[in-house]
Amino acid sequence: MTAACHFSQLNIEFNQTALFPPLSGTLFCQKNALVGNNGKGKSVLMRMLAQILTPTSGHIHWNIPFIHVDQLTRLTGNTLIDALGISELYQAFARINAGNGTLVDFELVEDKWHYPATWQSLLDSANLPISMETPIAYLSGGERTRLALCRAFLHPNHFLLLDEPDNHLDTEGRQWLSEKLAQHTAGSLVITHNRTLLAHMQNILELTDKGLHEYGGNYALYDEQRKFELAAIEAESERLDKHIRHEKQQQQAILQKAAQRRKQGEKVRSSGSQSLLLLDMKKNRAEKRQSNVAERHQRVIGDLHDQLQQSQDKIIHTKPQKMYLKYQGDGRKVTVFAADLHLPYGYQAPLSFTAYSGEHWHIKGHNGSGKSTLLKVLAGHIQALSGEYRISGEFCYLDQHLNLLDKSLPVAEALHHYQPAFTVEQWRTQLGMLRIRGDKSLQPLHLLSGGEQLKTTLLALTHSPTPPAVLLLDEPDNHLDLDSKQLLENLLNEYQGTLFLVSHDNVFIEQCNITHELNLSSQ
Secondary structure: OOEEEEEEEEEOEEOOEEOOOOEEEEEEOOEEEEEOOOOOOHHHHHHHHOOOOOOOEEEEEEOOOEEEEOOOOOOOOOEHHHHHOOHHHHHHHHHHHOOOOOHHHHHHHOOOOOHHHHHHHHHHHOOOOOOOOOEHHHOOHHHHHHHHHHHHHOOOOOEEEEEOOOOOOOHHHHHHHHHHHHHOOOOEEEEOOOHHHHOOOOEEEEEEOOEEEEEOOOHHHHHHHHHHHHHHHHHHHHHHHHHHHHHHHHHHHHHHHHHHHHHHHHHHHHHOOOOHHHHHHHHHHHHHHHHHHHHHHHHHHHHHHHHHHHHHHHHHHHOOOOOOOOOOOOOOOEEEEEEEEEOOOOOOOOEEEEEEOOOEEEEEOOOOOOHHHHHHHHOOOOOOOEEEEEEOOOEEEEOOOOOOOOOOOEHHHHHHHHOOOOOHHHHHHHHHHOOOOHHHHHOEHHHOOHHHHHHHHHHHHHOOOOOOOEEEEEOOOOOOOHHHHHHHHHHHHHOOOEEEEEOOOHHHHHOOOOOEEEEOOOO
């Protein structure tokens, strides 16, 4: 297999602190994925590989050309032509087709007569506007993402560096991305937390505090090995715990024997049958032996405790976390009702539905079909054109940016502001249990990773004195790492209230105990 890139002892420092241990590895011309918890430096590593960021130390060597598609700045220019980077060729073809082609134009398009058909085929496959001169400003977020990916796929001999390319893509868009990656033989490295996409990868790399660990294979193999690692750590913790108990039992037995010997010595001393000098010598020798044995046992127990603490720390950082939203309904009641509801954007037909307590609804549809608009109408953020609707009881609406708390405040203070019944210190303790420790709880909430913001938001909801009877969630799984996704899906699976969920992640949806579906793509 051809090696596309090799990097060795790669690192970068921020404020004189290394982001991760020195990293070394080789990227082969295959489908590679890069996973890891939010905030561990995946995007920074990719930007170093793309030679956008200069590493503090280490070397990078590319054997083939590459293209980097960042998750933040993806498009340049005003039209589809500009964004695809084909302006010069497109204009040359346009002049030739109009009969105004120059010699330079003909030289430019030589051996490239198939390009227009290739461009059109690619745009069609991505379900993008037919006209190349369509302004980028007219495109939705999902369409802009697909256009940025189209530019990358126009270079079949380039290795692709894609940072969360599936965010903002609907189900069809994610399927298209998976198919195009399979056809791209030059290889790719994709940062993604989409388990459907990870299932089609050939190699998974995980970035942690310990470094870069390679799992040869797809998500199923990665998940199996992770579970095996957790089982091995738990078994080691159990073994260490038994060893500590055994050492303490031996220590206790020695202390009991010593106590018995002291009693016997006191009897002999009081009987006067032996010399006091001899008895004192025996006593000193016995006490010295006992002290040595006790020190050895204490040293062994101390070492075992240190090993056990390290093992338990590994379990804390490896084992999936769980949270529960303790809403308990009081019978089957109507919680969300809509009749002849006309949305201001997207879906044009009137919507009528009734949701009851305990039902979990999946709102599905392609980009631009009105899913987010429906949730905003139900939450009262925008007005419907006509019709009626109502929500009974407390409800919580979370958009993709998780704007429940004041993100300008330090994390613990934002929680205290939302729920003053707990002190800032009590909130910091709760945050620590979710691995948001130390200085992180003192930082403004907006500086935390997506996964950490989700955990903080869920912490606020789970400690609310009046848990919501209705949850309206608009793609809450976007930008979340695998651990945070599993934390959220476990919470939603157990949630006994009414759920309205917008998501394009099929694996995530399957884990949320969906009972009903509202499809806005079919009219």
